[in-house]
Amino acid sequence: MDAAVRRANLLGSLCGRNALLSLDQLLAGELRFAHGLASVLPDAQALNGDWFPGGVASISPVAKIDVSETVGEVISEAAPNRKTRRQAERRFLKNGQIRAAFRSSLLTNARIASLDDILSSYPIRPQDARVLARFAVGDATEEEAQHAFVESLRDPAWMMMWYRDHHAKLTPFVEWTRSPGRVLHAATEEMASHVAMLRRDENSHRVASSGTLPSAEGWRHSQDELLVHLAERLTRALLGLELPALSVERIDAACPGLSVGVRSLHSALWTSTLATPRKSKPSDLPDALHAMYAPYVDVFRADTFMAPYIDTYARRFGTLVVSKLSDLLPQVESRLNSDD
Numbered sequence: 001m002d003a004a005v006r007r008a009n010l011l012g013s014l015c016g017r018n019a020l021l022s023l024d025q026l027l028a029g030e031l032r033f034a035h036g037l038a039s040v041l042p043d044a045q046a047l048n049g050d051w052f053p054g055g056v057a058s059i060s061p062v063a064k065i066d067v068s069e070t071v072g073e074v075i076s077e078a079a080p081n082r083k084t085r086r087q088a089e090r091r092f093l094k095n096g097q098i099r100a101a102f103r104s105s106l107l108t109n110a111r112i113a114s115l116d117d118i119l120s121s122y123p124i125r126p127q128d129a130r131v132l133a134r135f136a137v138g139d140a141t142e143e144e145a146q147h148a149f150v151e152s153l154r155d156p157a158w159m160m161m162w163y164r165d166h167h168a169k170l171t172p173f174v175e176w177t178r179s180p181g182r183v184l185h186a187a188t189e190e191m192a193s194h195v196a197m198l199r200r201d202e203n204s205h206r207v208a209s210s211g212t213l214p215s216a217e218g219w220r221h222s223q224d225e226l227l228v229h230l231a232e233r234l235t236r237a238l239l240g241l242e243l244p245a246l247s248v249e250r251i252d253a254a255c256p257g258l259s260v261g262v263r264s265l266h267s268a269l270w271t272s273t274l275a276t277p278r279k280s281k282p283s284d285l286p287d288a289l290h291a292m293y294a295p296y297v298d299v300f301r302a303d304t305f306m307a308p309y310i311d312t313y314a315r316r317f318g319t320l321v322v323s324k325l326s327d328l329l330p331q332v333e334s335r336l337n338s339d340d
Contacts, residue, residue: 017154020045020046044296114229131144173301222266223267227248227258227263230258230262234258263312286308298335
């Protein structure tokens with residue numbers, strides 16, 4: 001993980017806040033465009049570092065902070081009877097709000113108290129967590145608290161350091177960031193399972209005299225069907241809508257990321273039907289998900305196995321696919337110089 005932190009620092013130095021839109025938002029934008037619900041494709045570049053999934057307000061701890069309610073809950077749990085509870089409520093609360101004297105004590109505590117609880121649940125930099133603590137007692141506005149939370153998310157070095165210490169803990173934030181990936185990963189795993197099933201069935205029925213495998217035309221037809229099916233499934237999952245199925249031609253034209261990712265993976269899986277098959281690796285599915293960004297960049301780096309398949313489908317968008325890190329810098333410099 002230390003290497004990941006160093007990479008994050010390097011990316012921060014090179015790119016500043018330039019990031020790519022999260023895949024769930026990218027594909028949702030493509031599908032909206034394909035279904036005529038948007039007039040243009042999504043902008044894949046997030047200039048302000050907003051790499052994270054949509055709905056950040058729903059996971060923000062800001063929405064969960066209500067110190068008056070919390071005080072009331074603590075009193076209810078600690079007081080042994082109604083009389084004692086009412087006495088405590090009169091001491092600390094007035095008309096459901098915290099009394100000024102007690103708020104002053106809370107404010108002092110918010111400025112100096114330990115931040116361990118919030119730092120263990122959310123990837124908030126200490127200085128930003130302090131803003132949330134102050135918001136809880138009325139010493140910062142909701143806008144300031146929300147801005148502080150999002151600013152922490154936009155800091156890749158801090159995010160990697162936080163994940164290093166908390167990646168195994170199923171906090172609400174970790175669940176939120178993983179959720180879109182699960183949807184996409186499940187869809188591509190379904191495709192991989194379908195291809196494996198076809199291979200077993202077709203291998204068992206191959207013509208004994210020739211030992212032939214499925215025709216290229218048959219595989220292309222299977223690929224088209226899977227692309228249409230996955231677009232339909234993702235429309236329901238990402239848009240929450242039941243819409244007419246898109247044609248494969250419409251998907252290829254209006255959903256470049258989805259098309260490149262699915263077709264690249266399906267073509268790679270096809271190699272498992274060759275006489276000397278290359279066994280699929282766990283990294284193939286993440287590689288296919290990353291390939292969904294290929295149509296939106298000038299140069300895309302993929303591993304040696306996946307590169308030719310991604311190149312086949314991404315080149316129509318003007319994307320150059322390289323398989324070695326050593327090739328990346330010269331190609332990036334070449335593109336930059338050509339723009340001068």
